[in-house]
Amino acid sequence: MADLSFLALLLLLPPALLFVVLYVIVRPRPVKIPIKNRHVFITGGSSGIGLALAHQAAIEGARVSILARSIDKLEEAKNYIQLSTGIDVSIFAADVRDYGAVSKAVEEAGPVDVLIVNQGVFVPEELEKQGLDEVKFMVDVNLIGSFNMIKAALPEMKKGEDRGPRSIALMSSQAGQVGIYGYTAYSASKFGLRGLAEALQQEVISHDIHVSLVFPPDTDTPGFAEETKRRPPLTGIIAESSGAMKAEDVAKRALDGIKSASFIVPCNFEGLLLSIATAGLSPQRSFVMAFFEVVAAGLVRLIALCFQWNWYTSIQKWQAQNKRT
Numbered sequence: 001m002a003d004l005s006f007l008a009l010l011l012l013l014p015p016a017l018l019f020v021v022l023y024v025i026v027r028p029r030p031v032k033i034p035i036k037n038r039h040v041f042i043t044g045g046s047s048g049i050g051l052a053l054a055h056q057a058a059i060e061g062a063r064v065s066i067l068a069r070s071i072d073k074l075e076e077a078k079n080y081i082q083l084s085t086g087i088d089v090s091i092f093a094a095d096v097r098d099y100g101a102v103s104k105a106v107e108e109a110g111p112v113d114v115l116i117v118n119q120g121v122f123v124p125e126e127l128e129k130q131g132l133d134e135v136k137f138m139v140d141v142n143l144i145g146s147f148n149m150i151k152a153a154l155p156e157m158k159k160g161e162d163r164g165p166r167s168i169a170l171m172s173s174q175a176g177q178v179g180i181y182g183y184t185a186y187s188a189s190k191f192g193l194r195g196l197a198e199a200l201q202q203e204v205i206s207h208d209i210h211v212s213l214v215f216p217p218d219t220d221t222p223g224f225a226e227e228t229k230r231r232p233p234l235t236g237i238i239a240e241s242s243g244a245m246k247a248e249d250v251a252k253r254a255l256d257g258i259k260s261a262s263f264i265v266p267c268n269f270e271g272l273l274l275s276i277a278t279a280g281l282s283p284q285r286s287f288v289m290a291f292f293e294v295v296a297a298g299l300v301r302l303i304a305l306c307f308q309w310n311w312y313t314s315i316q317k318w319q320a321q322n323k324r325t
């Protein structure tokens with residue numbers, strides 16, 4: 001009996017010690033970002049995930065501003081939120097590629113507490129076939145547009161220390177965690193957001209500003225419907241496995257992640273595994289998640305290698321078949 005207790009102690013001691021160590025070292029420390037009565041500014045808020053986020057934030061009592069290019073789509077989004085919740089949102093027509101226009105919009109909207117940089121364009125095609133104009137378009141809207149938004153909002157956000165913790169959230173994609181056939185330009189623009197977010201978090205932490213990076217899977221939105229029409233067949237074969245989530249579900253996961261100031265915000269179980277597999281040197285506030293990242297690293301790497309095996313086998317098979325026909 002004494003031997004068994006000793007054995008149990010020996011088995012439990014390493015994970016318990018690991019828990020304690022992780023509890024002490026995880027940085028930045030956990031923090032909550034309130035949404036109620038705060039100014040939430042969402043780019044790309046007139047459609048898809050951004051519209052669902054605006055709707056959800058309005059229901060949770062935030063003062064919501066949305067920005068996009070088309071004034072008609074913005075008006076439609078405003079009316080939809082007004083009709084379904086009775087809440088008025090502010091709209092700003094601007095292109096995120098135009099720094100002057102977004103600065104003016106942010107100035108008019110007033111100091112931002114939660115900035116959700118969600119706008120994005122995705123045109124899948126093999127790099128060899130894709131025009132450089134389309135490559136530049138995706139990098140400009142997805143990456144440079146995000147820099148423009150953050151640069152425009154940050155000075156006033158930094159001054160808001162008396163308003164409590166603030167947040168900057170960036171909408172990446174699972175294609176920003178792993179490169180997928182046909183997404184060379186899109187993946188590059190979304191991987192870029194990760195570098196931006198990791199470095200920015202270190203620069204703004206002393207101002208009580210917390211960065212979140214959201215990684216949605218395929219999501220049923222107007223943008224996604226357009227994207228699937230242009231997907232190369234192999235992109236469809238590789239990316240199809242996960243199925244599409246509803247925009248409302250992605251928005252809920254994203255907002256929950258932002259409220260708990262998680263640096264990495266996955267949107268489903270597959271996304272959680274992907275986050276563990278790609279945790280690398282990213283910040284982690286939760287010692288429980290850090291525990292899983294440390295313990296599951298080897299197994300998750302094995303699963304990742306199985307995915308790569310499956311993808312490369314599909315590519316090989318497809319290319320062999322298409323050479324014959």
Ligand SMILES: NC(=O)c1ccc[n+]([C@@H]2O[C@H](COP(=O)([O-])OP(=O)(O)OC[C@H]3O[C@@H](n4cnc5c(N)ncnc54)[C@H](OP(=O)(O)O)[C@@H]3O)[C@@H](O)[C@H]2O)c1
Pocket residue numbers: 043044045046047048049050067068069070071073094095096097118119120121122141145171172173174215216217218219220221222223224
């Ligand atoms: N849907 C998916 O499967 C999926 C998966 C992973 C990640 N994501 C990411 O999630 C975000 C939202 O995607 P979604 O599917 O909801 O897209 P969506 O339905 O196409 O909506 C895109 C929004 O961005 C705005 N926008 C586009 N270009 C803009 C620009 N230059 N300046 C300002 N606003 C601009 C659009 O309005 P205007 O056209 O009027 O400007 C619209 O409000 C994107 O960053 C996307 O990369 C989507």
